[in-house]
Amino acid sequence: MPKIKLNLEGTTNFSKLFKSNIKELWIEVGFGSGEHLKWQLENNKDIAIIGCEPYVNGIANLLELLSEEELQRIKIYDGDVRKVFNKMEVNSISKVFILFPDPWPKKKHYKRRLIQTDLLENIYRILKEDGEIILSTDNSDYLTWILHKFLKFDNFCWTAKSRLDFLFKQEKWTKTKYELRANMLGNICYFLQYVKHKKNN
Numbered sequence: 001m002p003k004i005k006l007n008l009e010g011t012t013n014f015s016k017l018f019k020s021n022i023k024e025l026w027i028e029v030g031f032g033s034g035e036h037l038k039w040q041l042e043n044n045k046d047i048a049i050i051g052c053e054p055y056v057n058g059i060a061n062l063l064e065l066l067s068e069e070e071l072q073r074i075k076i077y078d079g080d081v082r083k084v085f086n087k088m089e090v091n092s093i094s095k096v097f098i099l100f101p102d103p104w105p106k107k108k109h110y111k112r113r114l115i116q117t118d119l120l121e122n123i124y125r126i127l128k129e130d131g132e133i134i135l136s137t138d139n140s141d142y143l144t145w146i147l148h149k150f151l152k153f154d155n156f157c158w159t160a161k162s163r164l165d166f167l168f169k170q171e172k173w174t175k176t177k178y179e180l181r182a183n184m185l186g187n188i189c190y191f192l193q194y195v196k197h198k199k200n201n
Contacts, residue, residue, distance in 0.1 A: 034062025100178035138182035
């Protein structure tokens with residue numbers, strides 16, 4: 001962990017933390033036990049990922065999954081992801097994954113939900129042109145919340161053309177423990193893909 005922990009002090013060009021042959025830098029917010037992050041590193045040999053996860057058990061599980069080569073293409077941050085976003089350069093990230101974030105279902109806790117307008121503004125700033133945000137949830141109320149926040153911000157294009165486009169994953173990555181739990185409970189999983197487009201004047 002000391003070798004791959006992300007240090008926010010110093011450079012804001014996070015691409016320099018990896019080998020020169022890395023073509024894209026991605027971020028996963030709240031990677032849980034690391035199954036999805038592992039799958040992406042295994043199936044995309046020319047990318048690096050910054051994984052953000054506050055819980056030590058999830059980090060430990062991920063470290064057990066990764067090969068020596070994959071450990072060269074990852075940095076882990078165990079604090080508030082918003083500090084990472086605040087530190088990053090403009091137009092520096094190609095993809096952001098936010099898979100099954102805590103829905104905070106009680107109305108009094110809505111302010112704790114990760115998807116807020118200020119977060120979307122920050123992600124817009126760091127994403128490259130045509131960069132993507134990929135989200136998932138099995139909570140229908142949180143789905144409505146997410147759709148409303150993106151609609152209000154109005155600087156990302158939702159790629160869905162039909163109902164099937166948000167009921168199935170864009171890629172066949174392995175199921176995370178959260179997706180498996182949702183399946184076990186009989187919940188519908190929703191997968192949303194948004195692309196950054198040029199900001200309106």
